Amino acid sequence: MDKRNCNYSLYLVTDRGLLGDKDLAKTVEQAIQGGVTVVQVREKNLSSAEFYQVALVIKGVTEKYGVPLIVNDRADIALAVDAAGLHIGQEDLPVAVARKMLGPDKIIGVSAATLAEALLAQEQGADYLGVGAVFPTNTKDDADSVSLAELEAIKAKVKIPIVAIGGINGSNIRDVMNTGVDGVAVVSVIVAAADPKAATCKLYQLMKQ
């Protein structure tokens, strides 16, 4: 896949801690069947061996559906499973260092919580930005807050795709899309759902309205 064609509109971020009794690979598969366009495997507190195994299993699912897989934080795991890309936060490897390792054809996404961080990441060669947290969230402790007005202002000033993240669900997804962003990233609304496919379908339809 040419990375410029990546569809960021409904971006799933994994979190095994929210699965309950469900299986991660099965949940990801159902989310893809429901309309998820890109999957980021983000699993903290796993050993490298475990994270590699999880990423490998999810790669099997995403590949089956032709959906790009992004690995959070770990450039080595991204390379090891030949993921489509890497997502790095402000506490992860510098963009330039990651780019050197991954080469020009891999997607590198960067988390940004301010316009300054967004512009810097774009200048450093990020392919897209994850901007948030738009709404309060329990899935990321250190999340800064970004209002819808700030999100709109950032979208107006950067050229690369922007994926909004943080507490997005069926009740606010339209407000987020109305800021002009290219996509929304969700975690719990899909991962914690009893029926991940139905939950994704519902989000997808609201998003496309």
Add this chain to the structure above:
Amino acid sequence: MDKRNCNYSLYLVTDRGLLGDKDLAKTVEQAIQGGVTVVQVREKNLSSAEFYQVALVIKGVTEKYGVPLIVNDRADIALAVDAAGLHIGQEDLPVAVARKMLGPDKIIGVSAATLAEALLAQEQGADYLGVGAVFPTNTKDDADSVSLAELEAIKAKVKIPIVAIGGINGSNIRDVMNTGVDGVAVVSVIVAAADPKAATCKLYQLMKQ
């Protein structure tokens, strides 16, 4: 450096938690001045950005003295700082995956606590083994125990260099060297010492006796 010429005899493993008021880079430099022949940067519970920065600073020190730097666990950090190699435990990336990423010229060391693990790692292409814990240690929670007799048996059956690790200090370093191993790895006896250079000199002399 040709990796086959690596001198594993006095192998320092870092642990910032044991430094007290001392500086890590300065401590590593003094240890090298005292006789350390290889340095592994092993820092758990750091963000990727922090681990990268620590590894980069230590690389500056090891390079100045021509001492090989090994990075623990993280193949991406090893690549990012152009370390001489990577050390992987049983909970880290598989050897074959790490080798594919690092290429044939980088050192890959593997932790082994049994003869079976040692032989498997050798077969998978490890360049050296870290075998232990030989004595009880507080620096690694999950350390299995390997007796001196087991260490000697492993050394007799594997061809690649063996570095013994775990609770090694001035009072037992001779017993460890007498098993025929190629080197000893130490953490606290140098990192926690008030005078890291003097502590290293003392170990070095005992080792060479």
